[in-house]
Amino acid sequence: MEKLLDALKALSDETRLRILNLLYEKELCVCDIMEALQISQAKASRHLIYLKNAELVKDRKHAQWVYYSMALDERMKFMDSLVYDNLRNLELYQNDLQNLKDWLKRKNIKCD
Amino acid sequence: MEKLLDALKALSDETRLRILNLLYEKELCVCDIMEALQISQAKASRHLIYLKNAELVKDRKHAQWVYYSMALDERMKFMDSLVYDNLRNLELYQNDLQNLKDWLKRKNIKCD
DNA sequence: CTCATATATTCGCTTAAGCGATTATATGAG
DNA sequence: CTCATATAATCGCTTAAGCGAATATATGAG
Numbered sequence: 001m002e003k004l005l006d007a008l009k010a011l012s013d014e015t016r017l018r019i020l021n022l023l024y025e026k027e028l029c030v031c032d033i034m035e036a037l038q039i040s041q042a043k044a045s046r047h048l049i050y051l052k053n054a055e056l057v058k059d060r061k062h063a064q065w066v067y068y069s070m071a072l073d074e075r076m077k078f079m080d081s082l083v084y085d086n087l088r089n090l091e092l093y094q095n096d097l098q099n100l101k102d103w104l105k106r107k108n109i110k111c112d
Numbered sequence: 113m114e115k116l117l118d119a120l121k122a123l124s125d126e127t128r129l130r131i132l133n134l135l136y137e138k139e140l141c142v143c144d145i146m147e148a149l150q151i152s153q154a155k156a157s158r159h160l161i162y163l164k165n166a167e168l169v170k171d172r173k174h175a176q177w178v179y180y181s182m183a184l185d186e187r188m189k190f191m192d193s194l195v196y197d198n199l200r201n202l203e204l205y206q207n208d209l210q211n212l213k214d215w216l217k218r219k220n221i222k223c224d
Numbered sequence: 225c226t227c228a229t230a231t232a233t234t235c236g237c238t239t240a241a242g243c244g245a246t247t248a249t250a251t252g253a254g
Numbered sequence: 255c256t257c258a259t260a261t262a263a264t265c266g267c268t269t270a271a272g273c274g275a276a277t278a279t280a281t282g283a284g
């Protein structure tokens with residue numbers, strides 16, 4: 001079966017792990033990801049599409065934004081352990097979350 | 113952190129998943145793997161070394177044989193779900209287990 | 225020592241991944 | 255319509271993965 005293998009391939013890249021770590025918090029648009037991870041737009045978009053093809057995330061279009069969020073089926077329940085027992089213990093991923101938080105705050109202030 | 117990522121990269125290849133599925137049953141030597149999966153010796157050896165470098169398995173030499181077995185630390189506990197909730201539901205991996213069983217039986221008869 | 229068996233390593237090749245830079249497309253604002 | 259913003263897609267390049275075939279190494283048997 002291909003589906004599981006596709007999901008695991010999607011998990012074998014650090015940028016994608018960093019993205020999943022953020023999406024585990026909440027639904028985000030591409031520009032949130034680029035800002036939080038400080039990566040290029042093309043890179044963020046590419047990896048998000050990769051994750052979508054692997055059926056780990058789903059997307060939702062609204063105006064000119066595309067919002068991505070986790071889309072885990074029953075089989076992928078091991079993802080919880082991966083994120084909470086592993087990623088969240090690592091400095092890089094903690095920093096990413098903090099950067100996301102800071103960025104969302106700035107973004108909201110801008111919109112006021 | 114590199115270690116988790118190395119482990120995940122190790123999980124992103126079907127042959128290595130098939131090997132892990134077998135090692136989840138019991139400690140095996142390289143030739144058991146080649147026979148059960150019907151793959152070449154070089155291929156079995158290469159992937160086992162890959163898994164060892166990723167610290168998912170450990171090896172033990174005895175005479176001319178090298179025995180490999182699972183070596184999961186606390187962080188890798190999601191592997192249980194991966195194997196039992198996913199791999200073991202798939203025909204390919206079930207067949208591999210049956211082939212292993214058959215091979216071990218033949219092997220023992222030969223040794224009598 | 226010599227041979228057979230088990231395993232690891234190397235080589236050359238092919239294919240896939242990831243990347244930056246650029247371009248294309250879609251949407252909303254004015 | 256025109257412009258700015260958000261996202262996706264393409265191109266060319268570089269590097270990594272995986273493979274089969276062949277060779278090397280280690281161990282036990284006799």
